[in-house]
Structures are given as structure tokens and as C-alpha cells.
Amino acid sequence: MAEIRYDLNTGYPHLSVIPRDALARLSNELICANRGLQYGGDLKGVLFGREAVANFLQRHTDSAVQPSDLILTSGSLQGIDIACRALCIPGDVVAVESPTFFFAISILRMSHVKVIGVPMTPEGIDLDALDALAEKYGARLRMLYTMQTYQNPTGLCTAAAHREKLVALAKRRQFAILEDTAYQFLHYGPPPPPMLRHFDPGGGTVITVGTFSKIIAPSLRQGWLWSTREQTQLFATYKADASASLLTTEILSEYLKQEDIDAQIAFLQDTYRRRRDKMVEALKQYLPDGAEWIAPQGGFFVWIVLPPHLSATELRALTQAQGMDFMPGQISFAGETADRYVRLCFTYAEEEALDAGIAVLGACLKEHEKQVAR
Numbered sequence: 421m422a423e424i425r426y427d428l429n430t431g432y433p434h435l436s437v438i439p440r441d442a443l444a445r446l447s448n449e450l451i452c453a454n455r456g457l458q459y460g461g462d463l464k465g466v467l468f469g470r471e472a473v474a475n476f477l478q479r480h481t482d483s484a485v486q487p488s489d490l491i492l493t494s495g496s497l498q499g500i501d502i503a504c505r506a507l508c509i510p511g512d513v514v515a516v517e518s519p520t521f522f523f524a525i526s527i528l529r530m531s532h533v534k535v536i537g538v539p540m541t542p543e544g545i546d547l548d549a550l551d552a553l554a555e556k557y558g559a560r561l562r563m564l565y566t567m568q569t570y571q572n573p574t575g576l577c578t579a580a581a582h583r584e585k586l587v588a589l590a591k592r593r594q595f596a597i598l599e600d601t602a603y604q605f606l607h608y609g610p611p612p613p614p615m616l617r618h619f620d621p622g623g624g625t626v627i628t629v630g631t632f633s634k635i636i637a638p639s640l641r642q643g644w645l646w647s648t649r650e651q652t653q654l655f656a657t658y659k660a661d662a663s664a665s666l667l668t669t670e671i672l673s674e675y676l677k678q679e680d681i682d683a684q685i686a687f688l689q690d691t692y693r694r695r696r697d698k699m700v701e702a703l704k705q706y707l708p709d710g711a712e713w714i715a716p717q718g719g720f721f722v723w724i725v726l727p728p729h730l731s732a733t734e735l736r737a738l739t740q741a742q743g744m745d746f747m748p749g750q751i752s753f754a755g756e757t758a759d760r761y762v763r764l765c766f767t768y769a770e771e772e773a774l775d776a777g778i779a780v781l782g783a784c785l786k787e788h789e790k791q792v793a794r
């Protein structure tokens with residue numbers, strides 16, 4: 421395989437946006453002061469860390485957030501694992517969007533549950549199909565894993581009315597909603613509607629996972645699981661690592677105290693908006709008719725649906741030979757699906773790839789169409 425010069429596959433932040441100087445200074449100061457070197461001592465995460473995250477969430481949502489409603493997790497991925505293991509028994513059903521975040525499918529399956537995809541409409545998850553699934557499986561449908569804001573991989577953001585109906589459906593059918601808010605703060609236009617928790621004011625139905633990976637640094641592995649005080653007590657008993665890293669909890673807490681997280685988020689929004697625009701311009705310029713996509717209003721990804729007679733796998737073989745890579749969208753589905761989806765990430769590659777990589781994609785797509793027509 422040719423060397424990949426244009427990596428539009430990897431869904432990471434670019435290293436240049438990470439506040440390296442602040443993290444270096446805080447790490448040095450904390451370690452030299454003998455802070456953060458011990459075990460954390462509390463399955464939920466140390467109180468000052470939960471206070472810092474509660475304060476952050478309180479300022480960025482319209483909900484009252486108590487430290488006792490939070491568990492600090494090793495990234496939001498651990499929150500998904502804990503919620504699923506605590507709420508489900510093997511054989512239970514967990515619904516996911518079709519498509520969804522590919523790694524969440526693997527994590528959920530680690531709990532030996534049956535993961536079933538529910539189709540997406542342009543408005544969000546198909547509520548009638550979800551209702552039909554609840555009718556079919558009854559109490560075995562324990563949980564829905566969902567992203568409402570700039571979904572990975574489609575970039576879709578649902579309207580407030582759809583969110584409200586989804587929470588009402590979950591309450592009526594008595595399944596939990598695990599909302600992943602990884603991209604909630606990364607909007608490149610007007611802010612998105614509030615998280616689902618807003619539509620479940622006292623909590624109990626909606627459980628929220630979130631992360632500092634996308635707004636500070638993935639390597640901190642600092643995320644949160646936000647539920648009720650009672651659910652938090654239960655979830656803590658499923659925490660297998662004693663506590664989140666005390667060192668990175670200390671770093672995070674001091675970062676939130678001493679640095680301006682709102683300025684960091686504004687900087688990310690400006691940077692990623694520019695990158696999104698660049699990719700969108702290139703898509704308009706180079707992609708042949710027939711490939712469908714919409715410009716996302718936030719998040720990391722653009723999702724392309726190819727015409728039914730084309731194959732993303734064959735297209736990828738052509739682009740890889742030209743040094744460009746994308747994520748084949750098929751892995752984002754819990755069940756069988758067509759091979760006609762392409763996920764592009766605009767936050768990780770070098771900026772030139774946002775134009776040059778899309779030029780390769782467009783040329784390979786035309787080449788693939790010719791091959792199929794022969």
C-alpha cells in the first residue's frame with residue numbers, strides 16, 4: 421500500500437490544537453508538589469475533580485449538576501461500558517442508531533447484549549421503528565445508546581422537539597437512554613439544542629457520558645458519567661480501575677480553575693469551522709454527482725452516501741493506492757448493511773489534505789464509476 425499522505429480516516433483532534441504549554445506547566449507543578457501521584461481513593465473520582473466537572477457542566481448546560489451525580493471515568497468510553505454492564509444482563513437488547521459510533525458497538529457487545537440498529541431519518545433516530553423494537557422486545561430492551569449532537573459518523577444534530585419526543589418514548593416504554601455528548605461543545609454555527617438530560621429534569625431515564633478528549637486532550641482520559649445520585653452509587657460498583665487517574669484529574673481540575681476553557685472551545689470552533697469549510701468546498705469541487713453528503717454544523721465528520729451500485733471498499737482500495745484514506749462506513753452499523761458509506765474526518769489531517777485528499781477521492785470515485793460501468 422502507498423504511504424498515506426492524506427489521512428481523512430482517523431477521528432482524532434490535530435495535535436496542534438491541544439493546549440500543550442498549559443498541560444506541561446500544570447503537570448510539572450503538580451508532580452513537583454507531590455500531587456496526583458497516589459491512587460484516587462474514591463471509585464467515583466475525587467471530590468474536587470467531580471466539583472470541577474459539575475461546575476463546568478453547570479455553566480455549559482441549563483441543568484443543576486451535583487458532584488454526587490457524577491463519576492469521573494477514564495474517557496467517556498469507560499462510561500459506556502459501566503452503564504451497559506450495570507443496567508443490562510447478557511441477552512438484553514441495546515438499541516443504537518444505524519449508523520452509530522463503531523467503537524461503541526464493540527464496547528456494548530462486551531456486556532454480551534444484543535445490539536440492534538434502528539434506522540436514522542434526516543430528523544434523527546426513527547421513533548416509530550424504535551417504538552416497534554420496544555413493542556417486540558418488551559422489558560428486554562434495556563437501553564438506547566445515542567448521539568443527538570453532531571453524531572459520529574453522520575454529523576447529524578437533532579432538533580429540540582425530536583429530543584423531547586425521544587425522552588417521552590423512553591419513559592413510556594421504560595428503557596434507559598445513554599446519551600454520548602462527545603461533540604456537544606463543537607458547533608460551528610448557532611449552538612445546538614440542550615442535551616437530552618434537559619428533557620428529563622430529575623434524571624432517571626437519561627444517563628449522559630461526556631469527555632474532555634475533544635476539547636482539551638484525549639490522553640488525559642478524563643470523561644464523566646452523569647446520572648442521579650442513586651444510579652451513581654450503582655455505577656460506582658462497576659468501576660474496575662479503582663478510580664480515574666488522580667494525576668490527570670488534578671491536571672484537569674487545575675486547568676479548569678486556572679485556564680480559560682471557554683477560550684479554548686472558541687479557538688477549536690474557529691479552527692474546525694475553517695477546516696470544515698475547506699473540506700466542504702473541496703467536496704463541492706471534486707465529487708461527481710450521485711454522491712450525497714451534507715455539510716455538518718459541528719463535530720468532526722462528513723458522511724457520504726455513494727450511489728447503490730458503487731462499493732466503498734473498492735473505492736478505498738483505489739484511494740489508498742493514491743495515498744488517501746477514509747473510514748469505510750460499514751463498520752458503523754450493528755447489522756448487515758450496504759457497502760456504500762464513506763466517513764471523512766476534517767479535524768486530524770494536515771490542512772492541505774482537506775483539499776488534495778478530496779481531489780484524490782473525487783478522481784478515484786470517477787475511476788470506480790468507470791470500472792463499474794465496463
Ligand SMILES: Cc1ncc(COP(=O)(O)O)c(C=O)c1O
Nearest residue numbers: 495496497521572602631633643
Ligand atoms: C461519539 C464518541 N464517543 C466517545 C469517543 C471517545 O471518547 P473518550 O476519549 O472520552 O473515551 C469518541 C471518540 O472518537 C466518539 O466519537
